[in-house]
Amino acid sequence: MTSLALEVVGVGRRFGGLVALRDVTFSVAEGEIVGLIGPNGAGKSTLFEIISGNMPPSHGAIRYFGADVTGKAAYLRRRDGLCRTFQKVRLFETMTVEQNVRVAASQCLPSGRSLASEVDDMLQQFHLGDLRHRKPSELTLADRKRVEIARAVAGACRLLMLDESLSGLTHDEAHRLVSEIILLNKSRGITVVIVEHVLSVLAAMVQRLVVLHNATIVAMGTPTEIANNPLVIEAYLGSQGGALT
Amino acid sequence: MTVNGAGRPRSTVGVSGEPLWLLGVLAAVAILPALPFINNFIIAAVVRALIFIALGQAWNVVAGIGGLLSLGHGVFLGIGCYTMGILFNHFGLPPWFGVFAGVALACVVAAAMGALTLRVRGVFFALATVSVSLALVQLSRHFVDLTGGADGLSLKFIGNSLWVGQSRTPTPFLYAGLAVVVLYYFATRMILASSFGLTMMAVRDDETAAAAAGVAVFRTKLFGLVLSAGMTAFAAALYMQFYMAIDPEAAFGLSQAIQLQLPSLLGGIGTAIGPVIGGAIMIFMSEVTNWGSTKIGVEGGDILVYGILLLVVVLRAPQGVAGLFKSAIVR
Ligand SMILES: Nc1ncnc2c1ncn2[C@@H]1O[C@H](COP(=O)(O)OP(=O)(O)O)[C@@H](O)[C@H]1O
Numbered sequence: 033m034t035s036l037a038l039e040v041v042g043v044g045r046r047f048g049g050l051v052a053l054r055d056v057t058f059s060v061a062e063g064e065i066v067g068l069i070g071p072n073g074a075g076k077s078t079l080f081e082i083i084s085g086n087m088p089p090s091h092g093a094i095r096y097f098g099a100d101v102t103g104k105a106a107y108l109r110r111r112d113g114l115c116r117t118f119q120k121v122r123l124f125e126t127m128t129v130e131q132n133v134r135v136a137a138s139q140c141l142p143s144g145r146s147l148a149s150e151v152d153d154m155l156q157q158f159h160l161g162d163l164r165h166r167k168p169s170e171l172t173l174a175d176r177k178r179v180e181i182a183r184a185v186a187g188a189c190r191l192l193m194l195d196e197s198l199s200g201l202t203h204d205e206a207h208r209l210v211s212e213i214i215l216l217n218k219s220r221g222i223t224v225v226i227v228e229h230v231l232s233v234l235a236a237m238v239q240r241l242v243v244l245h246n247a248t249i250v251a252m253g254t255p256t257e258i259a260n261n262p263l264v265i266e267a268y269l270g271s272q273g274g275a276l277t
Numbered sequence: 278m279t280v281n282g283a284g285r286p287r288s289t290v291g292v293s294g295e296p297l298w299l300l301g302v303l304a305a306v307a308i309l310p311a312l313p314f315i316n317n318f319i320i321a322a323v324v325r326a327l328i329f330i331a332l333g334q335a336w337n338v339v340a341g342i343g344g345l346l347s348l349g350h351g352v353f354l355g356i357g358c359y360t361m362g363i364l365f366n367h368f369g370l371p372p373w374f375g376v377f378a379g380v381a382l383a384c385v386v387a388a389a390m391g392a393l394t395l396r397v398r399g400v401f402f403a404l405a406t407v408s409v410s411l412a413l414v415q416l417s418r419h420f421v422d423l424t425g426g427a428d429g430l431s432l433k434f435i436g437n438s439l440w441v442g443q444s445r446t447p448t449p450f451l452y453a454g455l456a457v458v459v460l461y462y463f464a465t466r467m468i469l470a471s472s473f474g475l476t477m478m479a480v481r482d483d484e485t486a487a488a489a490a491g492v493a494v495f496r497t498k499l500f501g502l503v504l505s506a507g508m509t510a511f512a513a514a515l516y517m518q519f520y521m522a523i524d525p526e527a528a529f530g531l532s533q534a535i536q537l538q539l540p541s542l543l544g545g546i547g548t549a550i551g552p553v554i555g556g557a558i559m560i561f562m563s564e565v566t567n568w569g570s571t572k573i574g575v576e577g578g579d580i581l582v583y584g585i586l587l588l589v590v591v592l593r594a595p596q597g598v599a600g601l602f603k604s605a606i607v608r
């Protein structure tokens with residue numbers, strides 16, 4: 033039996049009068065790549081904030097590899113390998129690419145492993161070697177996203193949550209990044225939850241899709257099941273007609 | 278290469294050849310007393326520069342590297358000076374021991390301030406540093422027997438004595454000041470190159486992203502503040518032994534608070550070399566203005582000049598003088 037990397041149990045979140053999430057429950061098995069889709073404002077980013085520990089839920093619990101982490105500080109979750117990127121890329125802008133990666137590796141690397149080689153591995157894996165001494169402001173968006181993922185993964189990563197990492201990229205850039213993410217999944221065994229709007233790209237990489245709409249989950253299943261789910265077509269894909277294919 | 282976003286590259290650590298020419302300058306300062314045309318007046322001015330460079334280096338750790346805008350670092354200068362002064366005048370404890378009591382007390386106060394204010398984001402910390410300054414002014418006025426009240430506290434004068442750290446001539450303070458500045462310079466470089474320094478910079482740049490990189494944000498800020506406070510109280514020993522006196526205004530006043538921040542802001546905040554350059558400029562300007570304003574009979578000209586200097590730096594060279602040099606080299 034494969035274990036569950038992530039369990040979101042009855043999570044709700046309010047912002048004053050606004051209900052951003054209502055009774056959201058789903059789980060992700062270890063090694064899976066799961067896509068989280070839904071229209072703007074559905075609550076996807078808010079869910080990431082709660083899973084990563086950046087924001088407390090109003091209701092519900094988060095379990096990470098079986099342990100309840102609902103009250104655990106974000107930095108401690110990260111050190112345990114619960115990693116994420118941000119919808120709007122957030123890098124340490126006064127620091128070099130290498131320092132961005134190094135700081136995460138230095139905090140999260142299990143003792144006994146070499147910091148320098150972890151940083152080098154990460155820079156190499158994301159093809160950032162030549163850019164290591166650059167500042168983020170000098171990079172293309174695709175490279176900035178790469179740095180953010182490298183920083184998110186460095187040191188320790190078991191579950192990676194990517195918030196619209198592919199959007200804003202050209203078709204080629206997006207495909208390159210997808211193959212790098214798949215490589216992370218395959219070579220490091222990292223479980224991936226990815227929020228995305230480029231559905232055609234997503235459909236090719238994920239095993240399962242979770243559809244969030246109006247603060248709640250409306251469907252779950254394989255990309256094909258989701259594409260044929262009348263509720264989803266009605267609620268989410270209706271206006272875009274066949275965006276999944 | 279595609280360039281996203283505007284602006285020149287920002288400086289973090291100084292250029293790699295930096296220590297060499299800096300050591301040259303410091304060596305030149307060290308042989309000052311041996312030069313024929315140098316008198317005690319000039320040496321005293323250089324000592325003042327070294328003292329404010331050291332205090333600036335201390336502020337730079339928390340504000341420059343850590344991004345925590347402490348507007349009231351005079352608190353730690355005052356704690357250092359008053360502790361040493363009280364222990365010496367009332368208990369005969371020489372500054373060699375008093376300084377460690379001052380450093381310890383400054384660290385405790387910093388830890389308490391930090392614990393109360395650093396968990397929340399935003400301006401609370403900056404405001405807290407100001408209100409603690411104001412509280413200490415009241416406190417020093419209240420315990421007149423110990424602190425001398427508004428008149429301040431003057432060290433009992435013994436004369437030339439290594440044991441009590443006193444000297445009639447400024448030359449010993451030149452070497453003591455030089456030692457502290459060199460120590461703090463290399464300490465700053467070590468911090469900048471260390472994992473701890475990286476976490477401080479990460480917190481400065483983006484707290485949320487720092488936490489998402491595994492950084493213990495609160496603890497990092499707290500440690501940075503305590504370290505900076507301890508460094509300030511240690512440099513306060515130079516201040517106290519050289520000036521032989523402290524009063525509430527000199528410790529906790531606005532113009533002192535500005536003088537603690539100006540070296541880093543002028544020279545280049547967050548860099549190792551910044552406070553060294555900035556402190557030298559600041560004291561040079563202050564000496565010139567004091568001389569000038571005495572000539573024309575205007576008081577407090579230095580504060581006006583500081584204000585103008587700061588305005589120029591903020592508007593024209595936000596990375597300070599060190600940043601100007603660096604972009605001139607890059608270009
Ligand atoms: N910090 C916040 N304060 C108030 N409202 C918020 C906050 N974050 C998100 N929201 C609201 O919650 C809803 C869900 O937002 P979000 O999770 O960003 O959606 P998505 O990522 O699916 O586009 C939106 O209506 C948004 O305006």
Ligand SMILES: [Mg+2]
Nearest residue numbers: 076077078119
């Ligand atoms: Mg979003």
